[in-house]
Amino acid sequence: MSDAPQPAPAPQKKSAGRDLGAAIGVGVGLGAVIVAALFIVKAVFVGVIAVAVVVGLWELTRRLRERKEIRVPLVPLAVGGAAMVVAGYARGPEGAWTAMALTALAVLVWRMTEPPEGYLKDVTAGVFAAFYVPFLATFVAMMLTADDGPRRVLTFLLLTVVSDTGAYAVGWRFGSHKLAPRISPGKTREGLIGAVAFAMATGALCMQFLIDGGTWWQGLLLGLAVAASATLGDLGESMIKRDLGIKDMGTLLPGHGGIMDRLDSLLPTAPVVWLLLVLFVGSG
Known part of the structure; x- marks a missing residue:
């Protein structure tokens, strides 16, 4: 029997856990339909x-x-x-x-x-x-x-999507400390930091350039609030799915699961954004 050293196993690549191509295609298609309906x-x-x-x-x-x-x-x-x-x-x-x-x-x-x-x-x-x-x-x-209603809704959608994307990207690349392992093992503290940073930067831009009467510092606060509410919404949906013993609520959207799997962070974020925009710039 040979005593030659065995080659070390190749490191496993991190996986997104879903069909990324389908997820991107469906996401882009939904986004186009939503934006078209919003501004028409x-x-x-x-x-x-x-x-x-x-x-x-x-x-x-x-x-x-x-x-x-x-x-x-x-x-x-x-x-x-x-x-x-x-x-x-x-x-x-x-x-x-x-x-x-x-x-x-x-x-x-x-x-x-x-x-x-x-x-x-x-x-x-x-x-x-x-x-x-x-x-x-x-x-x-x-x-x-509101008079600038479509832009308010666009700001809400952008901030929520950017928060989720920032959490995923930073958590996937740098995540090592679990945020809530018993609820959602994939979420990390590093991912939360990414969500906050991405959302605050996007919020500053949106409030400055999209919202009538808005200023960049209000956008920083808005982005921080969205990162918190989107994360809590995602964790809340994860709690429901864990209690039910399922991974996804449905199969309607390839690469995403069901409609509820896309609404998890949007639903609790909607009242937060509505309230802060009313406080910052009025009901319009």
Whole structure:
């Protein structure tokens, strides 16, 4: 038997864990559709939000039924969710809260048509779903009502995407200290630093050049807030998926998972951006 030293195994390359080509193609295509709808007719973009909400609710309720046997009534959620987005656009926060309350009531009543076993957990999950998906999405529609509404929404989208991209790029290259290993093992503290840096730089540019009356220092604060809310949103979605024992909420978007897997950081970030823009430059 030869005693010659064996060659060291080649180091393994880090993997993104998804079909990167498909992810980029789908991402670019979605981005083009969203930007086109945003700057052509505001009402069309409101429709895009409503469709995303309905599909997201379908994915979430389907997973709850499959994995936890929680029977959330989809019909009142979908109708109420779409109405919530329209009400937020047409009547502002008052309309959004009214539609949210009516949707919750509809969920409670609709579920009464089935046997009482599991009623409490079903309606609790239904009210949670109504708040988590359509109600948070209404803040995007409310951003759109300002005179510079399309640019506000574009700022919101850019900051959230850049925060996620910065976290991924820096974490993939330099990440070694886990941020929340029990929730999302792939997230690192270095990635969070990347998210903050990328989002703050983008926020300064957006507030200075896109938002009427905005200044660069406001953009730094806005970027910091977005990095925090986007990260917490991603971790929250990871908690839900870990509890359900799944990797993705759906398979609708190749390389991305489902609609809910793309909304995870956007939904909790929407009210943060809406509020800070109102405080910084008014409701428009």
